[in-house]
Amino acid sequence: MVAATTKSRGRKRGSGNKAKSLTAILLVLPLLVFLLIVFAIPLAKILSLSVTDNEVAEIWPQASDQLRAWDRTLPPEAVFAALALDMKKSQAERTTALVSRRLNYALPGGRTLITNTARKIAAMEKPPAGGWKEAFLEVDPAWSNLATWQALYQSTGPVTSFYLLAAFDRSVDSAGNIVHAPEENSVYLAILKRTFGIATMVTLICLVLAFPVAYFLANGPAHVRGIVMALVLLPLWTSLLVRTAAWVVLLQDQGVINRALEALHLISEPLHLIFQRPGVIIAMVHVSLPYMVLPLYATMATIKSDYMRAGISLGARPVTAFRRIYLPLTAPGIAAGCLLVFIMSLGYYITPALVGGASDQMVSYFISYYTTEAVNWGLAGALAVVLLAATILLYLVYSKVAGVKGASFA
Amino acid sequence: MPEQQGYVRFENVSKAYDAATFVVEDLSLSVAKGEFLTMLGPSGSGKTTSLMMLAGFEQPSLGEIFLDGLPISRVPAHRRDIGMVFQSYALFPHMTVGENLAFPLQVRKVSKAETKRLVSKALGTVKLAHLIDRKPSQLSGGQQQRVALARALIFEPRIVLMDEPLGALDKQLREHMQHEIRALHRRLGITMVYVTHDQDEALTMSDRVAVFGNGRIQQLAPPEELYESPSNAFVASFIGENNSIRGKVVFRDVNLCKIELTDATLLTARTGDVQQFGEDATVSVRPERVVLNPPMDGSTVRLEGNCTDLVYHGDHIRVCIDHKSAGPLVAKIPNARAYQLPKIGDAVLFGWAAEDAIALKQV
Numbered sequence: 001m002v003a004a005t006t007k008s009r010g011r012k013r014g015s016g017n018k019a020k021s022l023t024a025i026l027l028v029l030p031l032l033v034f035l036l037i038v039f040a041i042p043l044a045k046i047l048s049l050s051v052t053d054n055e056v057a058e059i060w061p062q063a064s065d066q067l068r069a070w071d072r073t074l075p076p077e078a079v080f081a082a083l084a085l086d087m088k089k090s091q092a093e094r095t096t097a098l099v100s101r102r103l104n105y106a107l108p109g110g111r112t113l114i115t116n117t118a119r120k121i122a123a124m125e126k127p128p129a130g131g132w133k134e135a136f137l138e139v140d141p142a143w144s145n146l147a148t149w150q151a152l153y154q155s156t157g158p159v160t161s162f163y164l165l166a167a168f169d170r171s172v173d174s175a176g177n178i179v180h181a182p183e184e185n186s187v188y189l190a191i192l193k194r195t196f197g198i199a200t201m202v203t204l205i206c207l208v209l210a211f212p213v214a215y216f217l218a219n220g221p222a223h224v225r226g227i228v229m230a231l232v233l234l235p236l237w238t239s240l241l242v243r244t245a246a247w248v249v250l251l252q253d254q255g256v257i258n259r260a261l262e263a264l265h266l267i268s269e270p271l272h273l274i275f276q277r278p279g280v281i282i283a284m285v286h287v288s289l290p291y292m293v294l295p296l297y298a299t300m301a302t303i304k305s306d307y308m309r310a311g312i313s314l315g316a317r318p319v320t321a322f323r324r325i326y327l328p329l330t331a332p333g334i335a336a337g338c339l340l341v342f343i344m345s346l347g348y349y350i351t352p353a354l355v356g357g358a359s360d361q362m363v364s365y366f367i368s369y370y371t372t373e374a375v376n377w378g379l380a381g382a383l384a385v386v387l388l389a390a391t392i393l394l395y396l397v398y399s400k401v402a403g404v405k406g407a408s409f410a
Numbered sequence: 411m412p413e414q415q416g417y418v419r420f421e422n423v424s425k426a427y428d429a430a431t432f433v434v435e436d437l438s439l440s441v442a443k444g445e446f447l448t449m450l451g452p453s454g455s456g457k458t459t460s461l462m463m464l465a466g467f468e469q470p471s472l473g474e475i476f477l478d479g480l481p482i483s484r485v486p487a488h489r490r491d492i493g494m495v496f497q498s499y500a501l502f503p504h505m506t507v508g509e510n511l512a513f514p515l516q517v518r519k520v521s522k523a524e525t526k527r528l529v530s531k532a533l534g535t536v537k538l539a540h541l542i543d544r545k546p547s548q549l550s551g552g553q554q555q556r557v558a559l560a561r562a563l564i565f566e567p568r569i570v571l572m573d574e575p576l577g578a579l580d581k582q583l584r585e586h587m588q589h590e591i592r593a594l595h596r597r598l599g600i601t602m603v604y605v606t607h608d609q610d611e612a613l614t615m616s617d618r619v620a621v622f623g624n625g626r627i628q629q630l631a632p633p634e635e636l637y638e639s640p641s642n643a644f645v646a647s648f649i650g651e652n653n654s655i656r657g658k659v660v661f662r663d664v665n666l667c668k669i670e671l672t673d674a675t676l677l678t679a680r681t682g683d684v685q686q687f688g689e690d691a692t693v694s695v696r697p698e699r700v701v702l703n704p705p706m707d708g709s710t711v712r713l714e715g716n717c718t719d720l721v722y723h724g725d726h727i728r729v730c731i732d733h734k735s736a737g738p739l740v741a742k743i744p745n746a747r748a749y750q751l752p753k754i755g756d757a758v759l760f761g762w763a764a765e766d767a768i769a770l771k772q773v
Contacts, residue, residue, distance in 0.1 A: 311513070315489075317517075331504075
């Protein structure tokens with residue numbers, strides 16, 4: 001009897017839970033759908049662009065079909081013949097440029113090679129006496145290079161590692177080995193290194209600046225706290241673009257900062273801040289600071305003053321008590337704040353673009369460049385993959401270290 | 411038990427956060443070595459501030475505190491060698507029980523082997539040796555309390571301060587811990603200063619109790635004296651239950667005085683802090699001293715009133731009586747068969763021995 005009652009009560013509670021979780025799903029459904037449409041699907045599309053490669057296969061279908069079975073030696077006459085037919089067709093359809101652009105990514109001088117060859121081959125009415133192979137080599141000896149064929153082979157798709165490898169300055173040579181990319185194409189490792197370097201620097205400076213502020217917010221006199229909190233939050237209520245533009249004004253050689261320093265006779269020559277690394281870091285730190293202060297404050301606000309007092313009463317000097325008791329207790333806040341600022345810094349675009357020089361641009365700038373100017377979606381996608389992977393990896397490390405399940409920034 | 415008088419001494423100590431109000435005002439207090447002294451008072455009475463000044467977390471605005479004959483106002487808290495147990499226990503959540511106990515020894519540069527020995531000895535004392543590797547969050551409230559106590563004692567401090575250490579425990583556990591702390595104090599003979607707002611705790615545990623009110627010590631006395639002879643109306647109403655009857659002083663000498671109620675009834679009582687003829691006074695009588703049908707003799711006060719309520723408490727019965735000028739009164743009648751209890755609405759004769767009442771200045 002008792003068991004039966006318990007059972008039925010249990011069932012009732014179970015169905016209650018079901019109803020509750022159904023309500024929860026319904027409540028978040030609009031957001032989920034929104035995120036799916038405007039975030040998840042475009043993201044998946046961009047990411048998939050980093051491994052898809054079907055332009056060449058679509059425009060030059062016959063040569064691509066033949067090349068898929070390439071044995072890494074100079075191809076036979078049949079391949080040249082197929083290529084000649086494809087070129088005639090692409091010249092007629094005015095699509096050769098797309099192929100030449102794609103091959104130019106992998107092959108220095110690829111654009112000229114393809115454009116020239118296609119133009120000359122298409123002009124030949126019928127197969128030349130010596131065969132297509134000879135004709136190609138006559139137009140440009142580069143057609144006897146295995147590297148040329150490797151580039152063509154690699155672009156026949158439909159799936160490619162070309163862009164992801166390129167994001168790490170790697171490419172596949174004609175023998176099929178992964179090697180360091182030619183010097184003129186090796187910029188991405190340096191850009192990634194620069195991106196992570198700037199993000200690390202910004203994170204560390206933010207931590208050093210935010211820690212005392214957060215401590216004051218958590219422990220300072222109540223009437224001043226409100227004002228300081230408002231000052232911390234103020235940047236968040238101002239447009240990022242406006243703030244960055246303000247830094248452009250402030251950091252100029254004849255800007256407020258240099259003028260002030262000169263007036264104080266601290267410097268005789270203006271400091272070159274704008275379009276230089278220091279300017280980028282100053283502006284990025286300013287933008288990111290609230291995201292460091294807030295998690296730190298949230299953690300510190302929960303640390304009772306009794307802990308420090310207990311440490312001191314037990315005989316620890318205030319510095320020791322701070323180091324051995326207070327600091328470890330703020331670790332979750334430090335981890336959350338650093339993670340937040342670091343991940344945000346990795347993706348900075350506007351600030352370096354406006355305040356920085358050519359050598360201060362970060363990965364996002366190049367993603368933007370490849371999508372809007374160079375129309376190299378594959379490389380843009382590959383750089384985005386690297387950025388996303390780094391972010392996910394960092395989060396996994398964080399959740400492991402902080403011992404939290406799921407997202408927690410408090 | 412108390413060996414050395416004035417081991418801890420507050421001399422005219424005042425503490426003010428602004429010019430207008432003193433949190434603690436002109437406090438002078440002496441604690442003997444080995445004594446268990448409790449600072450008792452309502453919140454805001456200055457007891458915790460006094461404790462914090464002794465611990466070194468607050469500075470006196472005026473006056474000086476002496477420990478073992480030396481002034482300590484300029485000694486930083488970490489060099490005072492004073493153990494402290496906090497209401498929140500303040501066990502370090504990122505350290506295990508063992509690490510918490512080792513902390514005061516590590517900062518004193520005690521050797522590793524000695525630290526290990528002392529930690530296991532201290533945990534043995536509070537019967538928690540098996541929990542050495544647990545984090546504080548994995549302990550029950552009572553266990554945390556014992557760890558906090560062990561941590562405050564492990565470095566053999568000169569005195570141990572406790573700030574409402576049992577406030578977070580439930581009633582049963584609190585009584586058990588009171589007993590344990592008392593036993594520990596007896597065994598170690600260490601000087602303890604204990605802050606609480608719980609008068610039962612103060613009465614059962616202390617050698618002496620300092621009752622704080624409005625930033626001042628209202629009375630400093632052993633528990634019996636505090637209860638039997640409160641020095642003023644604040645102490646009388648704060649410690650234990652109390653019947654207060656308002657009237658005017660019509661006669662006063664050193665031992666006895668007579669108080670006249672509004673209907674000209676005269677009550678004889680011991681002389682408390684009432685000073686002069688005609689003064690407004692309160693006669694204070696403990697409910698357990700009120701008897702029904704008191705004997706007819708010269709030293710007993712006899713009054714007549716109406717029984718308004720009877721409340722059964724098991725070991726005693728509370729009889730609520732309304733008297734036309736003394737107002738509502740409560741009598742605690744022991745639950746014994748011999749007693750003939752009145753019914754609600756009955757007229758009752760009640761009274762008390764004159765020396766069980768004390769006349770205090772009205773506040």
